[in-house]
Amino acid sequence: MPPDSLTLPKDAPPQRVLRQFRIVFNAVKTHFRQLERESGLGGAQVWALSVIDSQPGIGATSLARALDIHQSTASNLVRGLVERGYVGAAREGSDRRSVALRILPPGKEILLRAPAPLAGVLPNALASLDDETLLRLEHDLARLIAQLDTDESAGKIPLAQS
Template identity: 45%
Template sequence: MLATIAATPDITVTQLGQALSIHVSTASNLLDKLARAGLVERLRGEEDRRVVRLRLTDQGREIVARAPLPLTGLVVDALEKLPADALTRLDEDLASLIKQMNLLDQSAANEPLSNLLR
């Protein structure tokens, strides 16, 4: 959500909801929390006071700047070039590796490695 606001300054709540494929009320509730945390500011439209535009605060911009980037780069590019059978083997091999690490709990597959090593 913060990254979307950063990429589209003055985005409206409706536009944000559409961009994230969430209901406007859900976006608004999340924005309430972000505003209370000092990460987002709401600005009323000058011509139409019903329109609320969104911007990141300095603190919000700092968080976005520190956040990891979306999946891009060398590894992703290389994976995209692998044939389907190689990706299948890689998937199987990684599953074996996870089993060897005694991570049989499927919920652990969604945890960042840094959390698992604590």
């Protein structure tokens, strides 16, 4: 019977998988360091800037959804970008309650300096995988997370801020 492609060889201890996680995390850390060195901003801030640039007028709630982060985390990102003069926030709409975000020229300059991918290497790599692989990864990582007995709300904190 041919070996199942999903079966680990008998000699593959957990250390091999641990090494794979290290490779992934180190790739993410390396990209974040390069991003910060070349743009002057952290990874989450650059990603937020890129979303605001591609969706002028986006609100903080939609930005949080686009980045898959908690609303308060998105609000803190936006506050920092506004304070540094990279993003403008203006009340729009008939009731003037919603705030529309727009990138300002200094924010555009940041994006021109930042190395791609602006969303980060992990989201970029995950987006390139086929649905079957993503579903398998999601299932297997859910089992690992259950073993860790951790707070799943940590999934809404960007890696660049961990």
